[in-house]
Amino acid sequence: MSMCHDMNAPILQVVGLSVRFETPLGLVHAAEDVAFDIHETETLALVGETGCGKSVVASAIMQLLPGNAVVDGKALFSKMDLLKLEEKEISRIRGNEISIIFQNPSLSLNPIIEVGEQIAEPLQVHRKMARRESHHVAKGLLSRLGLGERSLMSMYPFQFSGGMNQRVMIATSMILSPKIIIADEPTKGLDRALARDVAAEICKVMDLTGASLLLITHDISLAGMISDRIAVMYCGEIVEMGKCKEVLGEPLHPYTRALLDCLPERGFKPIPGASPSMIHPPQGCKFHPRCPHKTQECMQKQRIRKIDGDGRQVRCWQY
């Protein structure tokens, strides 16, 4: 990327993002007061367990949520608030300036369209490139990714394994050299070895395009490996955010600590209790029913505490 940016000016700035869903059972608070920045060429990992709202955040930024979602807050990208854009305007950004990699590669690709066509499609849509030309470009890209040796272009998604399809998606996401790539659980459902391969692939793409990456994952060790900064989510909120090494090395929030204790290398020490309901979340700190250090304050209010100038912050009364 030749553009000259101040490293401190974030390329994407999410402020006070909250997402709610209207359902017959009540209002589901999927994400609340989520705020983070992504800087150029930086990788931010959004880590959390199933249902913590991390994918909702990604979808909200891209305006890909279902119709019953109510979105508040801002997502500033090149001086535009992505959340306020019309469908036509956001569709010029999707795939072009911000692209996304879904978690179910085999299902995300159209089963009856040739893979090559699907990779080349953004060129046709955004650059109005002719079919033949776009395929040529796509083929070139595949060979740069080391996938050129096979007649991959004219094959169909069902003929590939999940890992292969994930590579196709990665290729698709980078074909227009977007500024930001959002990877939504790119390794879910893959074998460990394969997951590492895919992660390496993503890193390679980042190097090639110089894009920033928003990595959404439940795999803490993966996040630790490839991200610069990490944000831990619990029950729709970012409970702790900071440099990767700091968060994983000396976690501050009790949830982060408990979560790390569950890891195999720490002996599968379980967190007592279960994740709270998203319709009637607990008052105050949402982790307090499971927290060993809870105080009276925790049950009533929350507090975000910024630890230092590096953007390290934690949502806990202890600090």
Add this chain to the structure above:
Amino acid sequence: MRSGLQYFAVSLLLAFLILGTAAQGEESSGTTLKIGTPNIVKSPSLVGDYYLGIFAHLSNPPLMKMTPDGKIEGLTAESYEVSDDGLTWTFKIRDGLRWSDGENVTSEDVKFTFDYLAKQDPNTAWMKDVVSEILVQDDSVVFKLKKPDSSLNLELATHNVLPKHIWEKVENATEKIDEGEIVGCGPFVISKTDLGAGIVYFKKNPYWTGAQPKIDAIELHTFSNMDVLSLALEKGEVDAYWKYAGTYPAANVQKLKDTGKFEIEEKPNVGFAMLGINLKREPMSDLKFREALAYGINYEEILKLDAQGYGQVANRGFVSPSMAYFKETEQLKYDPDQAKKILAEAGYKDSDGDGVLETPQGKAIKLTLLIQSSYQRMAELMVDYLKALGMTAEIKTVDQSTWYTLKESFDYDLTLTRTTPWGMMVYANWGSAYFDSRRTGQGVLRTVDDPEYLKLCDQIMAATSKDQLEEYAHEMQDYYAKNLPAIPLYWGEVITPYNKDWTGWVSNPLYGIYNADNFLSVQKA
């Protein structure tokens, strides 16, 4: 994109509409008489197809014809004679008749026709039983009969004469299909049979030497849907209506009258609807029971509902006044009280109190009324009348062929059916064809095996003088009035609407307006 598609769809439909309406049919030159008929030609087989055979009476005129007052006269034959014993009929063929391919019409053609058809055509197969030999004498044809048949002349008014030089090469007459021109000797010949369009085209016979017709061509438009036919009449797409042995539906008449464009000809119909009675079963075999039935039917209502009043309540003598030697017998009367009285006197009582009468033998009267679907409405009425007399009746609606089968096996109690003019006149005349148990055939009931009646039929067949015939005819009508083998529901009328643009219509009791005389006289006003 979306609105573009919708424009596309709408404009496609519009294009169709415009293209369609622009393509109005072209007019044919000359005066063409168009007759609409519900009689569908199913196959372009002159011998095989029932209605095409009837239509062909114009192109291949039969030996005989019926005059407007119901007499049988020569058509292809100039005149005929019957020997005193009634066994030899001599027909003199008219001079100057030529086939449309230029050949002369000869007595050989006539002899060939009947020899040929008796073998080939099921409709003419009866000749094998009646005619022993056909001879040619110069310009005459002689029929030698095995037994007397006083209605032979009528029969010969229904069979087309065929050109020998064409048909002698045809091995199987009914299988000969010809959609193009058919060689005939009438004033008009069939030029085309277009089943797709449902039109039979007639053109003038170029070799016709008789009186010149005042029209250039005739088209018979067949309609499978009566309403569409009515609409076509109203719109002027066809000029007249004709149905063999039938009438224009009375319910549609008013609509035509309102247009003011139509002459509505109303003539008494020789054929009519009747209640057939299975005399071979209890309790129908009981005359008292039939008497009661006759009093139980509301004839006025049926006349009103079925024919909108076009017709009159029938007499017990069965045959309609338009037939020869009609005798005025007692009129049928609706008198349910009388009916109940007769039933009670004859021992029909509701002894178990279930509301249903029992026969004197103690069997509850549950009748089966066998009909084809076109009689549905009348059957509903009939069941109602029977109910009022204290009997239950069940309507059994079947298709035509099942009706024939069940009728043949006498598997019914009552049935609603219809007589045709020809059927009324053929055989021993006066409806005998329907009742004589020795007869077979599709429309006949053959329920009467009373020797008195059978003898009467034989006598009529053998009768040679008119006085004799009249005496027998009256005897037969008295027999009907007394024995009620079937009950006529009403004597209807043949309603024939035709456009006032055309004049000079001639009709006869047998074929209505579809006769050669008519087509020679009808003209554009």
Add this chain to the structure above:
Amino acid sequence: MAGDFKRMASCKATEWVKIRRLDMRGLRMALFGLLLFLTIIVLAAFSDIFAPYDPWNRFEPFLAPCREHILGTNDLGNDILSELIYGSRVSLIVGFGAALMATLIGTLIGLFAGYFRGLIDEMLMGITDVFLMIPQIPLIIILAAFLRPSFWLVALIMGALWWTSTARVVRSKAMQIRETSFIECSRSLGFSHMHIIFSDILPNILHVIMPKFLLTIASAMISEASISFLGLGDPTMKSWGMMINFAFTRGGFINGYWWWYLPPGLCITLSVLSLVLMGFSLEEREEETMRIE
């Protein structure tokens, strides 16, 4: 596989919403259909209360709508409104009869084929293919022609012919569900095949069968009306198709007696509409929930 396909597809945006989202918009149409249909059922069930006259009673024929006869009278002088109300019975009985039978056969065949797979599947689906390829309407017309006059038989024939699409749908659903682990669990726990089929699989495909059932009623009603129109129906029963048939064969059309042929036609359309509305909105709702679950 298609089922997992959809289930997983839903994970993305809604991985945390573990509740079924009801599509109220679809339901509103279904509710409208249900109301309409209930009205027809009530009319049919209590014809004698709602009908102003005995439909077999004869008044003056060809009356235009007037105060005594809101929809006028027909060629026999029967009150058309009363005929109309009584006519709902035949349509409903034929519709329900046919649909019940079709659904029963279709469900059973689909369940067995989908669950047992293999040879049984091949055979059952072979039969289904054959039935699918029979030109059905002509066959129904022919059979109706020689089996008349009982309209029950018409219903039975339709039922015997129309199970195919139900069978196919049920089979593919059963195959999907069979692959889910709760079926394996049930087998592992030692439940019998029949218990698994009827207690585990069947309840999970009822929501697919129901709209099929409703749509089958609808097509049976249309067919009954069509067969009656051809004059092949049960002439002793007052049915809507028969009414149209009489209106068109007895001069109602040509004379412009719209009150004779339009109401039965509209009745057929409305009752079919009520069923189709329910059927389609249930089917569509099904797709919506599949996405959310």
Add this chain to the structure above:
Amino acid sequence: MSCTNGATMTFSGKKAIRYLLAIILIFSLNFAIPRAMPGDPLANLLGEDVMLTEESIAELRAKMGLDLPLHHQFMAYWRDIFRFDLGYSYHLHSPVSAIILSRMKWTLLLAIPSLILGAVLGTLLGALAGWKSRDAGQKFETGLVLMIYCTPPYFLSLLSLYALSFKLGLFPLKGFYSTGSALDIAHHLMLPVIVMTLFSLSRNYMIMRGSVIQERGNLYAAYARAKGLYGEELLFRHVFKNAILPIITLLALDFGFILSGALFIEIVFSMNGMGNLIYDALLSRDYPVLQGSFLVITLMVVSANLLADLLYSRIDPRVRWQ
């Protein structure tokens, strides 16, 4: 369903066996049904008011082979089918194959344009309706189509015949043609084709609408949207092709249905096609014609299905590669 190595042979072989089986079974059914009907077939050789002797009945019976035992008749039936001999109609005085040939071309002239128009318009409009199912205008359109969907075809035909042909005089009242010129035929076919198109359109519309509603919820559609496609571009680049797959099979099956719909339309518009042929044959119990018609319609439906299978495998690579 992971039989990726079950070769193409298996797939087409299985299909072929099914189709063969279907044909054999339907043809046998075709033999059995007319014979199971009550009524003597012989009675149908003759018209009304015909009086016949016993000998000629027996003669005709022998000629038609009706005195043979049933299994002989069955064997003869199959022999004749392989010779493309569909029998002789004593009612219409022609070989059945000739009759059907002459009628079928007219019915196809009615059915095929309707089928194509109905398929094209139905799928396109249905796809748009499903895509924008929440749009008020689309809802109105869907309601309209739904009304057509719910109206018996003959009733629609009757009303349009009454309104357009009679009241407005836009179209002729009956038949496929009167003079036989191309323009004349087009004029006659117009209204029936429109009615039948509406009729087939409404079916395809509803199916396509449902199919699009279903497909648009799939993940690949969401991903395509994430790639920057939107609106109709997304519909026609991605969803349409997937949604049309179920339609292809249904279209083939609908072919039989369309031919049946033609039956009613032909009767209402007094058109002498297969529909009226079957109807007349039915009323007169003309067995050979009934059998022959069934045979031909069945063959057409089966071949339409075969065609659909081929088309399907062309469009859906998953089938092609399995």
Add this chain to the structure above:
Amino acid sequence: MLAILKAAQVSKIHEHGLIFKKQRRVLADVSLELEEGRTIGLMGDSGSGKTTLGKILAGLERPSAGSVIFQGRDISRLRAKEFLEFRRAVQMVFQDPEGSLNPRKSIERSIHDVLSLIKIPKSEWKERTLDIFETVGLSEELLCRNPCQISGGQNQRVALARALLLNPKVVILDEPTSALDISVQAQVLNLLKNLQKDRGLGYLLISHQPEVVSFMAQEVFVLNDGRLTKSN
């Protein structure tokens, strides 16, 4: 200790197609012994036949060759009654937590179905249900919910509870935690360990996560291309 369940030279060949058969070998001469109170770990790449071996051992699939020996007897030779005993003694728990229960039945009905299957009188149902819920660490309030209304971990516990109702001796765990979050995975693994301790269950743990296997199992085997090798 005596092996309760043994796989003796089990082979499995998958066949495709009705007429033109295609064969694929999934397992080749696999022998394995399961004992009470012990856990055997089974690892392997996806598609290596782990699940097939599990299903064969659970009697849900038939081996193409070889036999499954339950308490010294070949299960294919068992009479109906004995087979039922085997069926109950060997249970299987599957990977997909949300698919493990009938979505149209409440948790309570799913449990009751099993109780009626093993012919427990109705009067004892409530007691038994609460009992087993306590064992797997679930609260009573979940009973009236449907599977889609509870979390994946809870679903997996209910599935386990149903299996435990039959008092099995061996439980085959097919990737029991791989679809669960790490916090729930920890909970379930600990629960499984406790149950083994309390009830002396024998486990066959199928997993592709080496950490999970080494946490649970005393002995680890690896399936590779249908062949079984012991791992250190």
